Amino acid sequence: MADLFVSRSLEEIRFWSRIMKEHSFFLRLGFRCEDTQLINEATQFYRTFEAIEQKALSFPEETDPATIYAFNQEVHTAVSHIWVFKRKVLGLILTCRLPGQTNFPLLVDHVSREARYFRNRLEELNQGKLEPLPDAIIDENVFFLRIMADHAKFIGHLLDPSERKLVDQARDFSHDFDQLLYQARDMDSMRPQSQTVPLLNQFLDQNRVSVASLKDFKKTARDLIEQCKIKSIIHPLLADHVFREAERFLEIIELFERSLTGISSSNRVLHH
Numbered sequence: 001m002a003d004l005f006v007s008r009s010l011e012e013i014r015f016w017s018r019i020m021k022e023h024s025f026f027l028r029l030g031f032r033c034e035d036t037q038l039i040n041e042a043t044q045f046y047r048t049f050e051a052i053e054q055k056a057l058s059f060p061e062e063t064d065p066a067t068i069y070a071f072n073q074e075v076h077t078a079v080s081h082i083w084v085f086k087r088k089v090l091g092l093i094l095t096c097r098l099p100g101q102t103n104f105p106l107l108v109d110h111v112s113r114e115a116r117y118f119r120n121r122l123e124e125l126n127q128g129k130l131e132p133l134p135d136a137i138i139d140e141n142v143f144f145l146r147i148m149a150d151h152a153k154f155i156g157h158l159l160d161p162s163e164r165k166l167v168d169q170a171r172d173f174s175h176d177f178d179q180l181l182y183q184a185r186d187m188d189s190m191r192p193q194s195q196t197v198p199l200l201n202q203f204l205d206q207n208r209v210s211v212a213s214l215k216d217f218k219k220t221a222r223d224l225i226e227q228c229k230i231k232s233i234i235h236p237l238l239a240d241h242v243f244r245e246a247e248r249f250l251e252i253i254e255l256f257e258r259s260l261t262g263i264s265s266s267n268r269v270l271h272h
Contacts, residue, residue, distance in 0.1 A: 002065045009068045009125050013056040013075055015248065016118040020082055021049035022241050023111040027089065029235065030103035038089065045082050052078060069126055076122040079115055086112035104157070110150045117143060134195035137256050141207055142184045144249040148214055149177035151242045155221065158238075160231035166221065173214050180210055201260055208253045215246040 028042035052075055059068070090108040092098050124131070131139065156170030187194045187203060222239035224230045 003061070005065050005125065005128075006059075006063055006068050007061055009072055009122075010056055010059055010061070010063075012118070012121050012125070013071070014053065016079075016114075016121075017049045017053040017056060017075065019114060019241070019245070020079065020118065021046055021053060022237060023086070023114070024049065024082070026235070026238060026241075027086070027103055027108070027111070030101050032098065032101050035098065035101065041085055045078075045085065048078050049082075072122045072126050076119055076126075079119045079122065083112055083115040083119060086115060104154065106150060107154060110147065110154075113143075114147070133256070133259055134192070134200060137200055137204065137260075138184065138188050138191060138195070140252055140256070141203070142181070142188055144211075144245075144252070145177055145181040145184050145207065147245060148211065148249065149174055149181055151218070151245070152177055152214070155218075155234070155242070158232055158234045160233075163230055163232065166230065169217060173217060176210055177214070180207055197260060201257070204253050204257050204260070208250065208257070211246060211250045211253060215243065215250055218243040218246055 024042045024046035028039055028046070031038050031042070055071070059071070086108055089098075089103070090105060090112065093101065093103065093105050093108060123129075152170050152173035156167050156174060159167050159170065161167065184203070184207075187199070218239070221230070221234075222236070222243050225232060225234055225239045226236050
């Protein structure tokens with residue numbers, strides 16, 4: 001269990017610290033040139049999470065669990081601070097105190113939700129909490145399906161309006177993932193009765209197909225943006241960022257599907 005705690009902690013931090021670092025960069029891009037205080041704060045968060053990412057990469061898998069426990073606490077503090085920063089920025093935007101900045105309110109809320117998710121994951125790891133598999137399946141899908149729906153909306157709004165076909169595709173993905181999210185929330189409200197193996201299997205299978213399709217769309221868009229073949233105001237790093245998050249969600253779904261095969265028809269609960 002100690003080895004699992006170390007490996008899972010480092011894996012989560014390596015992925016999410018990079019995401020937090022990039023959030024800082026994207027927010028900074030959207031601020032006005034006169035927003036020097038916000039720009040400086042975003043820059044400091046970028047450096048903080050870059051250092052965390054490098055530190056996480058430097059730890060070997062056989063690191064003492066006590067060291068990783070302390071590291072998780074250190075990262076938790078940094079994530080808590082960036083969550084507060086993101087919510088402050090959202091408040092400034094929604095009260096019209098940053099006219100002309102270019103960060104969508106939904107995007108700022110989106111990145112704050114990811115910070116809260118990361119913070120909660122660190123708490124669960126340090127407290128030794130392992131959610132029962134049926135609960136984890138629903139909770140992770142509710143979270144990530146909304147993230148994917150948001151991504152489709154952002155892509156649709158950041159593509160040039162003349163890219164009509166791609167804009168339509170993004171709008172279609174937005175609709176599809178809104179529907180999947182509604183279904184996931186229905187599964188959530190019906191639990192525990194909804195948590196049968198056949199229903200969870202179908203739930204994961206349907207989501208996997210849609211996420212794989214969205215991931216392919218994001219990869220195509222990323223490649224076209226990097227090659228300057230389409231018109232947009234999407235930064236190439238943002239295109240890669242949303243692709244990596246879709247890739248991670250797909251990996252989580254596939255892990256859940258493999259875990260479900262270990263549940264017998266008696267419906268005993270496994271932990272992930």
